[in-house]
Amino acid sequence: MKIISKTVLFFCLAFIAPSLHAKENHGSFKSVKVEESEGKMPAIRLINNADGTCTFEKGYIPTLKHASTTTFWSSNKTEDWEKNAHPAPRRQYVVTLKGNIRFKVSDGSTFLIKPGVILLAEDLKGKGHSWEMVHSKSWERLYIPLQDGADDLFVADH
Template structure:
């Protein structure tokens, strides 16, 4: 039996009903099999990635190295660093932007979810 009593901090980018990008803070259970397709590692940054854009697909983004500041539609920001999972689900609308605030590179692992797969994200209570 898989123990899902442990969680890791996560931040989920989502679309609001008006097509804007917003985020919520929460967690994802550990040791939970997730329906993903493949994964790849990146340490390169294309210029288009720094300007406002939607996520190309629903995916987990696992930061290996670097601290990144994300910005959403209303100007709110949050930091992603190793130990915090980003769940990018803002696949429509204007999207988000980001910048490196610590380190020279953002080393990350992209793990796309299969179509209609559960993301297992649990938002924090407010």
């Protein structure tokens, strides 16, 4: 199975599906049991420093842990303003399906996101980050916003 398919299947089954089926009668929510697993997906998290600049940290997101999400959407279009420095519009996972994207943070450091690596965008203030496609003509991705105050499940490498 291609890594793209594994990434999409992982997010749809582990993160989205349980949240979409959590409603019971009269709009109340039931608790979803968190599965225990030793698996992990590589991830990079964009965060703000105390002074408002943007940096990143590498880590992972454990598999089969349920994130608090209610929706997602896909995109394969990019606009010029998106390539300029900007903060994330919301806390969200960005799952790359196709393309290689080099992100740049405030101090000039860069990292590469490719299919199979999850981006967690949490740099909500300041100048933010910028990005460019590397050896790619398009960037196909899923945006999966986290609910306010929800655990992002990210575990930083040490």
